[in-house]
Amino acid sequence: MMKLYSYFRSSASYRVRIALNLKGLPYTVVPVHLLKDGGEQLTPAYRQLSPDALVPALQLDEQAATLIQSLAIVEYLEETHPDPALLPKDALDRARLRSLALSIACDIHPLNNLRVLRYLVNEMKLSETDKDRWYKHWVEQGLASVEKILSRDSRVGRYCFGDTPGYADCFLVPQVANAQRMQCDLSEMPTIIRINAACLELEPFAAASPGRQPDAE
Numbered sequence: 001m002m003k004l005y006s007y008f009r010s011s012a013s014y015r016v017r018i019a020l021n022l023k024g025l026p027y028t029v030v031p032v033h034l035l036k037d038g039g040e041q042l043t044p045a046y047r048q049l050s051p052d053a054l055v056p057a058l059q060l061d062e063q064a065a066t067l068i069q070s071l072a073i074v075e076y077l078e079e080t081h082p083d084p085a086l087l088p089k090d091a092l093d094r095a096r097l098r099s100l101a102l103s104i105a106c107d108i109h110p111l112n113n114l115r116v117l118r119y120l121v122n123e124m125k126l127s128e129t130d131k132d133r134w135y136k137h138w139v140e141q142g143l144a145s146v147e148k149i150l151s152r153d154s155r156v157g158r159y160c161f162g163d164t165p166g167y168a169d170c171f172l173v174p175q176v177a178n179a180q181r182m183q184c185d186l187s188e189m190p191t192i193i194r195i196n197a198a199c200l201e202l203e204p205f206a207a208a209s210p211g212r213q214p215d216a217e
Helices: 011-022 044-049 070-080 091-112 114-122 128-151 167-181 190-200 203-208
Strands: 002-006 027-031 057-059 066-068
Touching: 002 011, 011 070, 011 091, 011 167, 011 203, 044 057, 066 070, 070 091, 070 167, 091 114, 091 128, 091 167, 114 128, 128 167, 128 190, 167 190, 190 203
Parallel strands: 002 027
Antiparallel strands: 002 057, 057 066
């Protein structure tokens, strides 16, 4: 059985949990606490799995073949377990959904990642208030762009693409969860709020949520 090294609040880990659940793949969660004892991700043992000391890491088999980076992991799952599909058949539609995922994973998320926030406070000497302002600015600006894309696209249905949850939803829901936890203003993002609510009604999303993880606090 696959092992997912995960932190309950990590949005990158959350994405992979959703993808695994949507595909009905069995896996075991191995908690990696990003705050306890200075960060369990920084231990030599974990760095053997993930040299960049980030979660998630997905150990595929007993031979210890391990993947890192959530985008690569979700793409691997899609290629090796194509049914049910997270991406549509049309190449243009696939590119559109990948662009949404990349906007979240590469433009929004890196700016509010834990190690960035720690650097702002510990090295740049920002106050907690200023750190939170940084967080909210980039998340709200990024999600506002995603809202515009979704609200103008006729292919959006109950979910990011039609009425079947898939690739882009795996990335959107975790980012919304973090935004809500940090009290970001999402009041002008009705499409995002609607899609997020629809996703959370489904067990694959609900089971992947932070509060239902073994390391949840």
